[in-house]
Amino acid sequence: MDNPKTSRRRARLPAKRRLIQLYAALLYNAQIKGFVTGKIYTGKAKAVCVPGLNCYSCPGAVGACPLGALQNALANSGSRAGFYVFGILLLYGLILGRTVCGWLCPAGLLQELLHKVPTFKIKKNRATRALSYLKYGVLIVFAVAIPLWYGLRRGLPVPGFCKYLCPAGTLEGAMLLLPANPSFLSMLGPLFTGKFVVMIAVGLACVFCYRAFCRFLCPLGAIYGMFGRLALVGVKAEPARCNGCGACVRICEMDVRAVGDRECISCGRCMDVCAQKAISLKAGGYTLLAPEIAEAPEAAAKRKRAEGVVRGAALAALCLALLWFNWIEPRRSAADARADSPQETAAPPDKPGDLWASDAPVGLAVGERPADFTAECLDGSTFRLSETRGKVVVINLWATYCAPCVKELPHFNALYHAHAGDVAMLAIHAGDVTDDVGEFLSGRGLDMPFAVDSEDGALFAAVGGSEALPQTIVLNRRGEVIYNQTGSVSAELLERLYRQAAEE
Amino acid sequence: MKHKNKKRLLWVQSALCVLLAVLLAAAAIDICREGGARRAEDPGAAIYTPGNVAAHARAPAIIFAASAAVTILCAVLGVRGENARQGAGDASPRRCAVRAGSVDRRARAALFFLAAACLIAGVCNGSMRDVLVKAVNICTECIGLG
Numbered sequence: 001m002d003n004p005k006t007s008r009r010r011a012r013l014p015a016k017r018r019l020i021q022l023y024a025a026l027l028y029n030a031q032i033k034g035f036v037t038g039k040i041y042t043g044k045a046k047a048v049c050v051p052g053l054n055c056y057s058c059p060g061a062v063g064a065c066p067l068g069a070l071q072n073a074l075a076n077s078g079s080r081a082g083f084y085v086f087g088i089l090l091l092y093g094l095i096l097g098r099t100v101c102g103w104l105c106p107a108g109l110l111q112e113l114l115h116k117v118p119t120f121k122i123k124k125n126r127a128t129r130a131l132s133y134l135k136y137g138v139l140i141v142f143a144v145a146i147p148l149w150y151g152l153r154r155g156l157p158v159p160g161f162c163k164y165l166c167p168a169g170t171l172e173g174a175m176l177l178l179p180a181n182p183s184f185l186s187m188l189g190p191l192f193t194g195k196f197v198v199m200i201a202v203g204l205a206c207v208f209c210y211r212a213f214c215r216f217l218c219p220l221g222a223i224y225g226m227f228g229r230l231a232l233v234g235v236k237a238e239p240a241r242c243n244g245c246g247a248c249v250r251i252c253e254m255d256v257r258a259v260g261d262r263e264c265i266s267c268g269r270c271m272d273v274c275a276q277k278a279i280s281l282k283a284g285g286y287t288l289l290a291p292e293i294a295e296a297p298e299a300a301a302k303r304k305r306a307e308g309v310v311r312g313a314a315l316a317a318l319c320l321a322l323l324w325f326n327w328i329e330p331r332r333s334a335a336d337a338r339a340d341s342p343q344e345t346a347a348p349p350d351k352p353g354d355l356w357a358s359d360a361p362v363g364l365a366v367g368e369r370p371a372d373f374t375a376e377c378l379d380g381s382t383f384r385l386s387e388t389r390g391k392v393v394v395i396n397l398w399a400t401y402c403a404p405c406v407k408e409l410p411h412f413n414a415l416y417h418a419h420a421g422d423v424a425m426l427a428i429h430a431g432d433v434t435d436d437v438g439e440f441l442s443g444r445g446l447d448m449p450f451a452v453d454s455e456d457g458a459l460f461a462a463v464g465g466s467e468a469l470p471q472t473i474v475l476n477r478r479g480e481v482i483y484n485q486t487g488s489v490s491a492e493l494l495e496r497l498y499r500q501a502a503e504e
Numbered sequence: 505m506k507h508k509n510k511k512r513l514l515w516v517q518s519a520l521c522v523l524l525a526v527l528l529a530a531a532a533i534d535i536c537r538e539g540g541a542r543r544a545e546d547p548g549a550a551i552y553t554p555g556n557v558a559a560h561a562r563a564p565a566i567i568f569a570a571s572a573a574v575t576i577l578c579a580v581l582g583v584r585g586e587n588a589r590q591g592a593g594d595a596s597p598r599r600c601a602v603r604a605g606s607v608d609r610r611a612r613a614a615l616f617f618l619a620a621a622c623l624i625a626g627v628c629n630g631s632m633r634d635v636l637v638k639a640v641n642i643c644t645e646c647i648g649l650g
Contacts, residue, residue, distance in 0.1 A: 040642060047636035056639040057647045064639040068646070072638045073631060084626020084635060090619035094612060117571075118578040118585045119518040162646045173647030187650040188552040189543075193536035195648035197529045204525040208518070230612055401638055404645040432637040434630070468642040468649075483548075487644050493547035 017103060017267060018112075023318065024052060025106035029060030029172075030321040033330075038180020040467055043329055049085065051092045052105030053220050055166070057173035059180070062325050066092070067166075067220045071143055071159035072401065075151030079435055089223060097231025098224045101214055102265030107168050108214055114206040122209045124255055131216045132255040132263060138165070139219035155440070156403045161219055163191070163403075167199040184468070187487030210253035215263070225262035233283045235259055235266040241278035248274055364464035369479050373462035375426060375451040378438050383449055385479075388424035392501040393475035394494070397465045399430040400440045404488040405470040409446055411491040415498060416448040423498065425449060430469065431457045472497075476504040510583050517578065520571040527567055531560035 028050045031041040041062050050063035066089055073082020092100060101108050115121075122128070138161065146160025162169050174192060178184055205212035214221050224231075237248070237259040248259050248270035256263045259270060259279055271279045271291045280290035364370055372386045385393070396412050398405035409427065416425045429437050431453035441450060453459040460466075463473055466486065474483040474497045482501050489497075539551025578584070626632050644650060 040640070042640040044636065046639035047632050049635065055647065057642045061639075064635050069635045069638065072634065076631075076634055080629055080631055080634065082626070082631045082634070083622045083629060084631040087619050087622025087624075087626050090615060090622060094615050094619060115585070117517065117521060117575055118514060118583050119521055120514050121585050157643075159643075159646050163648070166648075169647045173642075174649050177642070177647075177649075182554070184644075184649055185552050185554065185557075186550040187644055188550075189650045190536055190540070190551075191645065191650050192552070192648050193532045196532045200525050200528050200532075204521060207521050230615070232612070399641060401634075402641070402643045402645075404643070404650075430641060432641065434634050434637050466642075467640065468644055470644070487650050490547055496547050 018109075020103050021105070021109040021112075023314065024104040025054075025109055027318060027321055028052065028054040028063055028106060029058060030062045030318075031060050031325040032322065033326050034059030034061075035176060036180065038177055040177075041325060042467060043325075043333070045325075049088045049092075051096060051100040053107040053166075053168050053218065054105075055162075055169045055172040057169065057177070059176055061172070062321070065168075067143060068159060068162050068169075071147040071161060072157060074144060075147040075157035075159065076401070076434070077148065078152050078155070093224050093227035094230065095232050096224070097227040097234050097266075098221060098262070098264060099231065099233045099266040100224055101218075101221050102267040105214075105220075107218070108211065108265070111206040111211045111213055114203060115210050117207045119207055124210075124253060128209070128215065129255045134216045135218055135222040138217050139222040143219040150403070155444075156406055157401050158403045164194070165198055165217065167195075167202045167213065170195045170199040181468075183485065184487075186485060211265075214265070215255060221265075228262050229260050233266070233288070234281070235264060235268060235270065235279060236282045237274075238278045241276045243276055245275070248279060364473070364481055364484055366481050366484060368481055370463060370473075370475070370481065373459065375428065375459055377426075377449040377451050378441070379447075379449065381449060383424075383426045383451065388475075389479070390477050391422060391424040392419070392477060392498055393424045393473075393479070394426075394498070395463055395473040395475075396425075396427040397430065397460065397463070397469060397471040397473075398427055399432070399469055400435045400437060402469040408470060408488050408490075409444070411489065411494050413446045413448050414491060415494050418495075419498060419502075422502065426451060428453055428459050428463070428465070430460065430465070431455045474498075474501050476501040478504070480504075510581075511586075513574065513578060513581070513583050514586060517571065517574045520567055520574060524564060524567045524571055527564040531564060535560055 034041060038059055040057060040059055043062070045062050046056060046064050048063050049066040049069050051066065053067060054061055054063070054065055056064045056068055066085065069085045070082070070089065073085040076082065096104070142161040142165055143159075146158055150156045150158035150160075170192075174184075174195070202213045202217070205216075209215075229236075249256055251269055251273045252264070253269075254263045254265055258264075260266070266281060268281050268289055271281070271289065274291065277291045281288045370385065372384070374385075375383045377383055394412065394415065396405075396409075398409065400406065412425060412427060416423055425448045427448060427450045429450065429452045432455075433452060437450065437452050451459065453465075457465070464484065465471055468486040470488060471486045472483065472489050472494075473481060476482050482504060483497050535552055535556050538556065539549070539553075542549040543551060642649075
């Protein structure tokens with residue numbers, strides 16, 4: 001019969017794991033206010049990849065998604081090797097392996113909660129085992145081949161998995177940004193519909209089948225699974241104690257063939273059923289969780305003290321993160337911005353009548369008139385908004401690392417030439433530069449005026465640019481905004497906007 | 505609760521979940537199809553508008569509410585998903601569930617050094633900055649917005 005203490009400890013294990021999963025999800029998404037404001041975190045902490053699958057476009061995310069970063073690194077591999085992402089994935093794989101999936105992945109937590117919906121459940125079987133290899137195919141095709149092919153052959157950064165499949169991106173990135181950014185609704189189209197249907201299908205699969213996404217589709221799980229028993233932390237079994245009864249594999253809802261293999265997420269459920277007490281959760285030589293606690297009172301007290309210290313430190317770290325990302329850092333950034341850009345408080349440079357025949361208020365909403373600004377173009381010319389009097393003005397905000405931005409540039413160039421002399425055009429690259437913009441544009445046959453924003457984003461601020469790219473702003477001949485939207489535009493829409501602006 | 509009633513409740517909930525998923529997917533496809541037709545006539549027309557989203561959300565909202573009610577009822581009655589807590593019921597493994605053999609510590613150490621070297625090289629060659637730049641900007645297409 002079980003020692004009552006042992007039973008209590010075992011009973012607490014799922015709750016403990018759930019708490020750690022919740023803790024990780026909260027820590028990855030510590031910018032809580034982002035969910036209300038609809039603004040993503042743009043601080044330096046985002047250079048660090050978190051171990052689990054968590055979209056970096058989530059309004060709460062304070063770290064980067066390792067899978068998104070990997071695809072971006074592969075897409076950029078023509079210009080720069082993504083050593084950092086490979087290094088961080090290698091490090092997480094070696095230290096944690098698939099323990100990340102079981103304990104530190106918000107997507108895993110969500111799948112487990114969906115599986116709690118009381119329905120009939122699909123047991124693991126040969127078909128699910130065969131399907132568990134699908135994630136390696138998804139990794140190769142969507143997370144490696146598509147970014148590499150588009151990046152190297154066409155110079156377009158296309159993260160195949162994020163763009164076509166990732167349900168975390170659809171839920172955390174797209175859907176959580178929508179409530180606070182209603183203008184984003186106009187961007188939605190066939191791509192969103194496809195991803196939404198995929199997300200619904202994955203969600204439904206998770207209700208009936210334990211961790212369906214994790215088992216069959218997740219490329220991050222595939223990567224961590226490759227580390228298998230090489231990972232420092234994970235569920236380990238002692239072969240000397242094992243009698244081969246197979247109870248551990250039978251109780252497991254993942255498609256494992258052996259404890260700690262590539263499918264094992266180290267959740268620790270097998271520890272409860274092992275009559276031989278051969279299984280424990282270890283970090284190298286140190287036992288984190290074990291079925292037996294037949295220990296001396298002094299050792300038990302010491303362990304409890306250590307657990308208390310760890311819990312206290314974790315709670316303090318979470319509180320600090322919440323304080324930092326929601327109050328301290330935003331205030332510091334705002335103070336820095338005020339100190340760096342005294343022109344922000346300066347009055348609009350000219351009276352409305354001096355620029356255009358418009359008395360519209362200064363602003364960037366439709367019907368308003370943007371304040372004057374000057375941009376130094378890459379070809380050496382200067383673009384001054386006030387000098388575009390009487391012309392239709394088209395401003396495009398883009399970046400080399402944004403695939404839809406690069407894809408739509410030829411449409412702007414074609415419009416620029418089709419209405420030469422009647423259109424004043426400016427394409428402004430975001431202040432965050434990862435490539436030589438001039439070199440990137442050479443050989444693409446684009447000769448419209450291009451400017452690169454300064455690191456403090458002064459040009460983007462002048463035209464109301466946001467973190468979302470691409471963005472298009474069209475002004476009529478009186479200098480009033482007739483269109484200001486994020487999202488891709490087609491050649492037909494641009495032509496129509498030109499005609500509308502020219503006629504107004 | 506009787507086993508038969510429990511099964512009935514699970515059937516109802518399973519059907520509601522499938523129905524909800526089908527309705528949501530059908531609503532999205534319908535909105536996209538209708539909006540696509542509008543956009544073919546007017547390139548500036550939005551495919552998803554608050555009005556058509558609200559119109560298509562009614563039926564899924566009702567099914568969602570029903571599903572939530574059944575979930576609460578199941579929780580009150582103590583009905584859990586079948587097989588959810590009793591293990592996967594997989595056939596007994598044909599071999600020992602524990603694989604013998606020790607991890608090559610030298611290989612692990614070498615990989616740790618490789619990871620550290622990659623991280624340092626990544627900070628030096630700018631690939632860490634690439635991650636930051638990508639993460640602080642929203643690529644609308646990458647998250648499925650369009």
